[in-house]
Amino acid sequence: MDAFYASVELLRYPELQGLPVVIGGSGRRHQPVVQPDGTRRFARLADYAGRGVITTATYAARDYGVGSGMGLMKAAQRAPDALLLPADFERYRDYSRRFKAAVAEIAPVIEDRGIDEIFIELTDVPGAQDSVGFDAAGGVRALAQEIRNNVRRATGLGCSMGVTPNKLLAKIASELDKPDGLTVLVEADLAARVWPLPVRRINGIGPKAAARLLALGVRTIGELAARPRAELVAHFGRAYGQWLHEAALGRDDRPLQTHGEPVSMSRETTFERDLHAVRDRALLARIFTRLAEQVATDLQRKGYAGRTIGIKLRFEDFKTVTRELTLAQPVSDAQAIRHAAGLCLKRVDLSRRLRLLGVRAGSLVRL
């Protein structure tokens, strides 16, 4: 889904169409207010003070050099007049369900990839294998267009699709013609369409791997494809080296994962200001207990218990540590989670101030 959160917001605030808008923070503070004349007044990025980041920016906002993950304070310097809306996850989840249902009406085999992204298996959908005139991919192109039309009918939102022989290429292709694009790639298109792209476009090559590849003189996927497998294995280890090689050649045989059980559930929060274990003890204790309660609520609502309870701390210097404890029996009540998390906390040196605290339940079992 294109600029998903922002696009959902534009549906309810159509007067923002075409303007630079960012979604970020979640506080009530930046909610639009209706003025006496009936028009709405929106918060400006310049009005923001705090530790939030941008979750989504409209394409107009991206033109100012702001985008997802950027701190809102930094974004405010670049685009002070961009409008700011708090995230409304309930609403986004609702639209997420709607777009997935609209896809499923036509192609029911779907792998969930989060709130705004899915893989769709088109192989066995009627018409997918048909040629149209001399176009061998004509049938699947029409099918993809039909799916996109159905999503727009159901949600009013645009999306971008890549239609390819596997998931790896589909992800890359879906980003070639954003927003509202449809890209069909076959094996023979690899050299012309994929190899010129930076390695970073491969799902699974992040900033660290990209930097290491750059140090080897590899910038593009084509340059990666040209490296001997043995060289990649020597530099990146057997598993990752081989995977890099396969990925550069566009090879991927992972099937769609149509259902998955959750592995963990967690809650975490970044404080408005850094807190000290001693000086802010009472406040920290309240936050800690609340996080444990939230994890418990999440577990119970979804019918799980966790056998491993863990905590996450981020210090003022952004260093992060985790501690976890595996229990004899899975638990899902707030007291047991809070108690186990408390034992974890005792194993951490708390002399530096904290900026984040989190509580996690892992090794989940269905109740």
Place this chain on the structure above:
DNA sequence: TCTGGGGTCCTTCCGCCA
């Protein structure tokens, strides 16, 4: 005034045990 929140998966290390 830098840097969210919710996840998954992998690697490494360590202790325990056969």
Place this chain on the structure above:
DNA sequence: TCTGTGGCGGAAGGACCC
């Protein structure tokens, strides 16, 4: 009794993704 080996679960950290 000593030493090596290998599997396994648990713990910690890190890379990556949406």
